[in-house]
Amino acid sequence: MAHYVGVDLGATNVRAVVADDDGTVIGESDDDTPHGPTGITVTEAVLRVVREACDDAGVDPEGATAAGIGAIGPLDLAEGAVENPANLPDTIDRIPLTGPLSVLLDTDQVYLHNDTNAGVIGERFYSEQNPDDMVYLTISSGIGAGVCVDGNVLAGWDGNAGEVGHMTVDPQGHLTCGCGHDGHWEAYCSGNNIPRYAAYLHGEDGTDTTLPIDDPDFSAVDVFEQDGEDAFATHVVDQLGHWNAMGVANIVHAYAPLIIYVGGAVALNNPERTLDPIRERMDEMVMSNVPQIQLTTLGDEVVVKGALASAMTGGTGDHSRL
């Protein structure tokens, strides 16, 4: 029996699924992503989770037809590796992936994508609506997009197309992004940066609030919990809607998608308060056709399902390649 392997390598978890030749998942496994000491430790965790998923499915790893990987970036596509991952400790410089997985699975068909590209491949393959022009946008600890235009999933020469979280939305650059540059979308609206943005806004107007602004554990969860209860928290969420809409309008103007699927923890945990403000502002912000904007249908499995879909379709997510 032919089988396929999909891998999601995130900063927190690594998971693998095994599917039979019609795409039904028959085995899975996951584990915490080790935070060192080296990149090889992470590679070994990936191989272990893949072996466990094959055991769970009752198949030999060597019998796999193909595998797909959706990984944290940045990628070195030529080397088939993650290179100096931004969200793991500095001791991890390189995580080899396609080479070791090819050896384990005894196949040279191993497709590596950044996680958002795996996301758009998953949407393309599994969603009821899967036009050739679509975007998967994640609003999570970071912000990024996987983009499919005219049936081609855009990678860029180095695999880093779609880093839309680093588009400048605030020309005055009040907040500095984790990448070191000012005014980037992600510096305001990613899960990691929402508390910092709330603190910035609070410093501007000093309104009374029940939000624990100065508590080191203050998080995006607090902001959304108090939305509608606390006037300042509501103000913060409204402002997030403003920047998110600006970012999405930029995506629409650049890529002309028919549909934008939105995932990532911030969107998945607060779907209406994340998506409605974007939808409401599209007509006034977009000069071309406004796409449908909706929550991903694949939840937090979008990356691993996308990796699997990539394995089954020669790295494309295109049904006609099955």
Ligand SMILES: [Zn+2]
């Ligand atoms: Zn940035």
